[in-house]
Amino acid sequence: MAYDSLQRLLLDNLTTAVLLLNAELRLEYMNPAAEMLLGVSGQRSQGQFISELCNESPDGLPALRQAVASGNPFTKREAQLITASGQQLAVDYAATPIPGLSSFLLLLELHPRDRLLRITKEEAQLAKQETTRLLVRGLAHEIKNPLGGIRGAAQLLARELPNEGLKDYTNVIIEEADRLRNLVDRMLGSNKLPQLTPTNIHEVLERVCSLVEAETQGKLALERDYDPSIPELLADREQLIQALLNIVRNAMQAIIEQKQPHPPGRILLRTRTLRQFTIGHQRHRLVCRIEVIDNGPGIDPALQDTLFYPMVSGRADGTGLGLAIAQNILNQHQGLIECESQPGRTVFSLFLPLEQGASTP
Structure with missing residues (x-):
């Protein structure tokens, strides 16, 4: 040679x-x-x-x-x-x-250097989320068992009450037990595996936009910056709509609830492809990046490290489940969500593999 x-x-x-x-x-x-x-x-x-x-x-x-x-x-x-x-x-x-x-x-x-730093950061993030998921499942089991007993006892008590008016009290017990059970079920997330079908990510985003535009009725601007060359990916369309809707709706609520003077509310949806991108332990040849960018007040720095944990919310009336559910959906699709936030600019980045095959980094 x-x-x-x-x-x-x-x-x-x-x-x-x-x-x-x-x-x-x-x-x-x-x-x-x-x-x-x-x-x-x-x-x-x-x-x-x-x-x-x-x-x-x-x-x-x-x-x-x-x-x-x-x-x-x-x-x-x-x-x-x-x-x-x-x-x-x-x-x-x-x-x-x-x-x-x-x-x-x-x-x-x-x-x-970014690949090594990203792998280290994402491994730590995924490990913490898995620990939290196991903790929530154990706690949910301990909560649901006595709730079932309380509900059953209230039903038996209602049958024995001599006065129909007293059943209002047992109905309150039953309704509150059902409410707590539903809350625990939402914390656990869906146990159903995603039904993967060829999905156009821009159709998913347009569906989310139509839902949010119907809610806001012109109170903020929804802008698009799509890469039309992105191919279809294998995904559960309904689950992706739910995950993206949770994120966009959070941005919408943060903008609308601002009290101080601020510029007109704006949410930008952007899609791009990334090559040789690492998610967790796997390197993917081609990845779709979806960014949800808003000009709202930003996320409290004290919440940013625990943002995707259940029951963590920056709003007084928030359940803190929307982002946890979204992250769980992305994990089931071998993807990931990241967030960067400062006053006036918050970016949620969703990464979804465009191919099922992956290699170690």
Whole structure:
């Protein structure tokens, strides 16, 4: 095998993302690992300026130009890159000028950090949610057993009462026992497995929009920013509607209940695809990201770490079950929900695999 062919073969099979740039910082070559990381085709991107592939602000380009001018290598830790598709990446990268060639080349090695950080964060989040789920199931069992006894005793007592007017009191006991049982059932969530069928995510979102628009009657603006190229995914349509409706309705209520002066309420629904995206322990080749973005007051920082737990709510009359149910539905679809919030901008990001097959990261 020729030496150049061996070099190319080694680069193509590296798991480290590698790019070769010329003196004008235009792409000469990228290996498959870099293609997956940046979500672009190396062949189609050849000759493009580096900032067209990924951009780092504010000092990325000056540092690369300095390396070209001086011939000195450098390393950057925890750099924030934005890809051509708008995805943000946290990476460590090294830039190494390669001397002694017929033309100047700058070697870039990218080591992603966000995947490792995401895996660690999501594993911790999923572990806490599983612990909470087991705790709730145990607590529900202990609650439902005596509730059944109380309800049965109230029914027997009602039969023995001499005065029909006294049955109002036993009816209260029975109704409250039923209410508590229903609350516990909602805390547990559905035990039914999702009925997976080919589903257009934009049809789901439009259904949610029509329901929310009927409730708000023009009190806030619902905006769409859809990626029409997203293919159908295997999902339970009704469950996805329920999960998204819970999230959008929470945003709607937060905006409408604001007391201080504020700009007109706005909720943006955005869809995009992500490549080689890790959810929990699995890496998916293609993932659909659905973002629900509102300009409401934001979520209390004290609640953000426990936001998806049952009975946690930022509203006085809230049950704290909507987000827990939504997260449970996404988990059943091998997906995940994340939240970032600050006053004036709250983003709920839902990640759903577009393919059933997955690999370990």
